[in-house]
Amino acid sequence: MSLDLASLLVMTALVVNVSGVLFILETFLRRDEGAGRIWSVGFLAGMLTTLAYMIWAQSPGAWWAIAVGNAAFVAGTGCMWLGCRRFNGRSMTWTSVLVAGAVVAAGLAVAVEGSSGGDWAGALWMFVPLLGFAGAGAVECLRGTLGESRTAWVLGAVLGFQSLYYVARTTAFVTAGPESALFESVFGTVNTSFLTVALTIVAVVVTSVLRASRAPIRGYLRRSAESVADIGDQAEFDAGLAALVRRASARSEVVAVTAVRIEDLEQISTAFGSDVAAALGEAARAGVRRHAPTNALVAEDGATGLLVALAVSSEQEARRQAAAIYRGLFDDLGRVGGGVIPVVGVGVAMSGNGNDPDDLTRAARDSANRAARSVETTVLMGDAE
Numbered sequence: 409m410s411l412d413l414a415s416l417l418v419m420t421a422l423v424v425n426v427s428g429v430l431f432i433l434e435t436f437l438r439r440d441e442g443a444g445r446i447w448s449v450g451f452l453a454g455m456l457t458t459l460a461y462m463i464w465a466q467s468p469g470a471w472w473a474i475a476v477g478n479a480a481f482v483a484g485t486g487c488m489w490l491g492c493r494r495f496n497g498r499s500m501t502w503t504s505v506l507v508a509g510a511v512v513a514a515g516l517a518v519a520v521e522g523s524s525g526g527d528w529a530g531a532l533w534m535f536v537p538l539l540g541f542a543g544a545g546a547v548e549c550l551r552g553t554l555g556e557s558r559t560a561w562v563l564g565a566v567l568g569f570q571s572l573y574y575v576a577r578t579t580a581f582v583t584a585g586p587e588s589a590l591f592e593s594v595f596g597t598v599n600t601s602f603l604t605v606a607l608t609i610v611a612v613v614v615t616s617v618l619r620a621s622r623a624p625i626r627g628y629l630r631r632s633a634e635s636v637a638d639i640g641d642q643a644e645f646d647a648g649l650a651a652l653v654r655r656a657s658a659r660s661e662v663v664a665v666t667a668v669r670i671e672d673l674e675q676i677s678t679a680f681g682s683d684v685a686a687a688l689g690e691a692a693r694a695g696v697r698r699h700a701p702t703n704a705l706v707a708e709d710g711a712t713g714l715l716v717a718l719a720v721s722s723e724q725e726a727r728r729q730a731a732a733i734y735r736g737l738f739d740d741l742g743r744v745g746g747g748v749i750p751v752v753g754v755g756v757a758m759s760g761n762g763n764d765p766d767d768l769t770r771a772a773r774d775s776a777n778r779a780a781r782s783v784e785t786t787v788l789m790g791d792a793e
Contacts (some may be wrong), residue, residue, distance in 0.1 A: 409775055418462065418602070420461075420755035421455075421458035421461075423605045423609065424451075424458045427451065427612040428454055428455045428612075430612065433449060434619075442494045442710075443494040444491075447488065447615050449483075449487045450484045450486075451486030451612070452483070453480045453487060454481075454484040455483035456480040457477050457480040457481045460476040461473070461474075461477045462603070464477065469523060471518060471523045471529065474518050475519050475530070476533040478517075478518055479512070480511075480538055481512045481514075481538065482510050482511050482514045482537045483507070483511045485537070485726075486506075486511065486537070486546070487507070487509030488541070488542075488545050489507070489544050489545035491615070492502060492549055494547035495553060495554055495768075497553070497766075497769065508622060508790065510537040510541070513537075514530060514534045515530075516530075517529070517530030518530035523530075527586075528581075528586045532581070533579060538570070538571075539570075539575050540557070540571075542568070542570040543567070543568065545567040545658060546563075546571060548642050549561065549563050552774065553773070559617050562614050563614040563615065566614070569607070570607060571707070573603065574614070576595065580594065604788075638698055639706050639707060639714070640708070641708055644707060645707030646732050646765065646766075647717050648707075648717070649663070649665065649705065649717045649768070652719065653759055653768070653781065660720050661679050662720055662722070662726075662758055663718070663719055663720070663759040663768070664720045664726035664728045664729070664730075664758055664759075665716070665756070665759075665768040665771075666700075666715070666717070666726070666729065666754060667709060667773045667776035668692070668714045668715075668716070668733065668734075668752065668776060669712065669752070669773070670713065670750050670752060671749045671752070671753065671775040672751050673685050673688060676748060676750060680748055687735075688744055688750055689712075689754055691731040691743075692714070692752075695733075695741070697732060699733045700718075700729070703718060704718040704743060705718065715772070719724070723758055723789065726789075729785070731778045732785050733754060734787055738752060751780050752780065753780025753781070753782075753786075754779055755774065755788050755789075755790055756775060756787065757772040757786070758789070774790055775790035
């Protein structure tokens with residue numbers, strides 16, 4: 409069976425667009441903590457890529473469609489990497505700037521050549537970022553929170569395969585040229601389109617599963633008016649923590665960040681109903697605020713977590729405060745859930761010389777995740793990088 413280029417691109421566009429629409433629709437039904445939204449942008453970029461290449465296939469002289477398609481392709485893979493970093497709670501500033509710069513460069517490389525550039529105008533400015541971002545995403549899937557999930561290993565394998573493919577494709581492009589028999593038969597548009605379809609399907613399934621583990625369906629984690637007033641959001645916490653660390657550093661004091669992770673709410677919702685899960689979710693929020701020190705910063709950390717920050721005199725005090733939150737929260741959840749108690753993990757990170765607030769938060773999250781899986785320890789101390 410042989411397919412002409414236009415038909416093949418239509419098939420690729422159909423798969424990518426249907427997969428992207430399903431993922432984006434699910435995004436509106438869930439409360440995720442950022443990774444799902446970034447992946448949604450990646451799938452939107454993939455949809456734009458296929459549409460741009462369809463226009464190019466119908467109008468070979470439309471060089472601007474190649475520019476849009478190349479830039480969107482780079483944006484899609486870059487967002488997959490950024491979503492993985494967000495899932496792991498890593499810094500997003502310089503990586504976002506890097507991805508944005510690569511997207512602009514991929515588009516400008518085609519625009520500079522214009523109509524005289526041909527079908528492969530600016531190809532290397534697309535190939536190199538694709539192999540780099542896909543490789544970085546594969547590495548990100550093997551460390552941090554993602555590295556502890558076998559599902560994430562599948563996404564890592566997908567991104568790793570994409571990276572290796574573009575390493576080989578770039579090598580063939582440079583050494584043999586796009587018109588060579590080797591490039592056309594192995595790395596041409598036909599084979600790349602089939603690869604894109606396969607990887608898109610796997611990526612949608614895997615990212616949906618990963619997001620489901622962190623972003624329960626809306627409805628059973630609604631916040632009451634009281635909790636909205638007492639508990640901030642992630643942006644407010646980041647700003648407050650940065651100011652707290654700055655003041656504490658000037659006075660040679662120590663700041664402790666405590667992360668509380670509530671696991672299994674999605675499974676509890678499925679097994680016992682959304683009302684039970686909603687009651688447990690609200691009890692967790694109210695309990696952390698109630699048992700945390702009065703002057704502590706308290707904020708949501710995604711759909712199933714909370715963060716607490718305050719200045720402490722010693723590691724022992726930080727551990728004691730975290731243990732008090734755990735014990736009080738465990739008792740509150742036992743009274744609300746009628747014997748159904750989710751897994752609770754508490755992690756603590758202490759500031760030191762030159763610690764970045766993001767490092768503190770990430771270390772506390774990692775410790776809380778480990779504590780949630782541990783059967784021996786309820787509160788774990790972590791070290792900020």
